[in-house]
Structures are given as structure tokens and as C-alpha cells.
Amino acid sequence: MTHLYFTGFDCLGCRAAYAPDEDLLLCPRCPHLLEARYDLARFGREVDRDALARRPAGVWRWRELLPVLDPARIVTLGEGGTPFLRSERLARACGVRELWLKSDAANPTGSLEDRSITVSATKAMEFGYEVLACDSTGNKASSTAADAARAGLRSVVFCPKDTPRPKMAQAVFLGARLIRVDGHYSQINAMSLVKTWKNFNELRALGWIDRLPKMTAVQAARCAPIVESWKKGLPRVEPVEKQPTIASAVAAADPGLLGDQALAAVRASDGDGLAVEKAEIIEAVRRLGQEGLMLEPSGAVTVAAVRRGVQDGLVDRILDLAEIPRQVVSGYEAMLAEAVGI
Numbered sequence: 393m394t395h396l397y398f399t400g401f402d403c404l405g406c407r408a409a410y411a412p413d414e415d416l417l418l419c420p421r422c423p424h425l426l427e428a429r430y431d432l433a434r435f436g437r438e439v440d441r442d443a444l445a446r447r448p449a450g451v452w453r454w455r456e457l458l459p460v461l462d463p464a465r466i467v468t469l470g471e472g473g474t475p476f477l478r479s480e481r482l483a484r485a486c487g488v489r490e491l492w493l494k495s496d497a498a499n500p501t502g503s504l505e506d507r508s509i510t511v512s513a514t515k516a517m518e519f520g521y522e523v524l525a526c527d528s529t530g531n532k533a534s535s536t537a538a539d540a541a542r543a544g545l546r547s548v549v550f551c552p553k554d555t556p557r558p559k560m561a562q563a564v565f566l567g568a569r570l571i572r573v574d575g576h577y578s579q580i581n582a583m584s585l586v587k588t589w590k591n592f593n594e595l596r597a598l599g600w601i602d603r604l605p606k607m608t609a610v611q612a613a614r615c616a617p618i619v620e621s622w623k624k625g626l627p628r629v630e631p632v633e634k635q636p637t638i639a640s641a642v643a644a645a646d647p648g649l650l651g652d653q654a655l656a657a658v659r660a661s662d663g664d665g666l667a668v669e670k671a672e673i674i675e676a677v678r679r680l681g682q683e684g685l686m687l688e689p690s691g692a693v694t695v696a697a698v699r700r701g702v703q704d705g706l707v708d709r710i711l712d713l714a715e716i717p718r719q720v721v722s723g724y725e726a727m728l729a730e731a732v733g734i
């Protein structure tokens with residue numbers, strides 16, 4: 393039974409505990425998000441790590457560590473298990489010995505959002521919902537629409553009114569009803585840092601790793617509240633004024649509690665914060681294109697940050713920075729602008 397190790401939810405704010413079958417979006421005692429709790433000690437005793445490794449690759453290989461009650465209702469298009477690609481040219485360009493790319497473009501709709509939405513869609517089926525909804529600037533909209541279609545649910549996507557049309561084309565094609573709103577896309581992207589840190593801590597609790605990595609917060613310079621708060625040494629994230637940026641999917645002017653959690657993860661891991669400029673992001677998009685990978689700017693900020701981290705001395709420089717000849721493609725910038733909304 394999958395749910396033997398999933399023991400409920402804890403509020404990230406007031407730490408109230410809730411049962412695993414409670415249908416809650418937020419903590420009813422305060423406005424904060426909930427995180428799943430697992431009996432890791434029991435899991436470590438009873439589950440054979442090597443047996444898990446022999447399962448098919450993908451998110452659901454780890455189903456005992458996902459907050460699912462009924463494995464018969466899993467909604468999936470085959471998420472996860474995406475390739476690690478070693479890039480020697482990018483390593484040279486960044487001045488490091490090795491650089492590996494986790495290509496989540498190999499997910500069903502082409503982004504990392506597929507990893508979480510497969511779980512969200514499964515929970516929606518467990519609770520008997522008929523509509524899957526999200527707020528998004530593109531990637532999560534596609535994931536939501538795809539899994540809703542897969543499950544036979546309807547989908548609704550709320551997006552900022554200035555979201556480029558190409559970024560919503562996939563979701564609309566997959567059946568989503570699009571509602572443009574005059575508001576901010578605020579909280580969501582701090583979640584990926586926060587949850588990665590939680591996962592590493594769970595792996596250490598299981599004894600599967602013996603040390604934790606340093607977590608580095610990376611944001612676009614025009615909208616970098618977590619990085620700026622880190623540099624100021626603030627205990628909580630101070631919101632910034634919303635500025636347009638090409639990396640719109642990581643532009644959270646007021647990341648709220650998740651931003652605070654991300655800041656705490658950076659601090660607890662003795663990590664750092666890096667903000668990268670538009671030119672650096674575009675250069676990273678271009679370099680990734682030379683590796684055969686087409687990323688929208690938000691997905692390229694981490695590559696831009698590696699090079700910046702070496703230049704700033706946060707990452708050990710192993711090699712001299714190398715210049716990579718640019719591939720001159722007719723209409724390149726215009727094509728990029730049309731495709732990814734620059």
C-alpha cells in the first residue's frame with residue numbers, strides 16, 4: 393500500500409498537523425501552505441533502495457514518498473527520469489571542470505512542472521474534483537492542461553494579462569480555458585528551491601546521502617527579492633517592485649512564505665544568492681541552443697549563474713573562461729523572441 397509511509401501534512405507556518413486524507417489547499421488556521429510528512433524511519437527499514445532503483449525511471453518510481461492514497465488513480469504521462477547531459481563546451485565557457493544539465497525538456501510537456509502536476513492531478517482525482525486549475529506564465533499551464541486532458545478533467549489557467557501568446561499556445565491546444573488577469577505572478581517559483589532542499593534532507597535522513605549540497609538562489613536581476621534579501625542579511629524576504637524581465641517564470645516580486653523558506657534553505661546550507669542580467673540570460677539561451685537544447689529564458693538563468701558564480705568567485709574557477717564562437721543564424725533574435733517571448 394502506497395500510503396503506509398505518507399503520514400499527513402504539516403503547516404509551514406504554524407506547524408499544525410493534518411491527517412493524510414484531509415482535502416486542504418492551505419492551513420485552515422493560518423494562510424500558509426502545507427507540506428507532506430513521511431515516516432522516513434519506517435520507510436528506511438522496510439523499503440529496499442536497490443529494489444526502487446530497478447523500477448522504471450520516473451516520478452512514480454518514488455511513489456512511497458509522494459502524498460498519494462490511491463495508486464489506482466495515478467494520472468501520468470511518463471514524467472521524470474529525464475537525462476543528465478554532460479556539456480564540455482559549456483563547462484569551458486563557465487570555467488569549471490564539469491557541467492551537467494538535467495534536461496527536463498524531455499518531460500511530456502517539456503518542463504519540470506510536469507513533475508509536480510502529475511501529483512496534483514492524482515490528488516484531484518482522489519478527491520473527486522472535475523476541474524484542474526492553476527496560475528501560470530506558461531510551463532505549468534501546459535502541464536496542468538495535459539494532465540487534465542489525460543484524466544478527463546477540465547482545465548482552467550489564470551495568467552498575467554501581458555503573458556506572451558506563444559507561451560500559452562500549448563495549454564490552449566490541450567484544452568485549457570485561459571483567463572487573463574491584471575495581477576502579479578508572485579509566489580510559485582520559490583517552491584522549486586524550497587522543495588529541493590526538503591528532498592535532500594529526506595535523503596540524508598534515510599542515509600542515502602551523507603552530506604547536503606549548498607543551495608544557491610538564482611533570480612533575474614530585475615526581479616530578485618530573495619537574492620537581494622540574502623545579500624542584505626534579512627531574516628525574511630522583502631518584496632520588490634515588479635519590473636518586466638525576460639525570465640518571467642522566475643519573476644516573483646513578492647514570493648511570500650515560500651520565499652522565506654527559500655531564504656532559510658540558502659542560509660541553512662551555507663549557500664548563496666546570484667542575480668543575473670538580461671544579457672547573461674540571453675547568452676545562456678544561445679549557448680544552450682548550441683548544445684541542442686532550446687530553453688526559454690527562465691530555464692537558462694541557472695547556466696547564466698554558473699558563469700557569473702565563477703566570475704564572482706563563488707564557484708571555484710578550474711579552467712580559463714573560453715569564448716565560444718556564436719552560430720550566426722539569420723533572424724535568430726526575432727525567432728527567439730517569437731518562440732520564448734523575449
Ligand SMILES: [Zn+2]
Binds near residue numbers: 419
Ligand atoms: Zn498553519
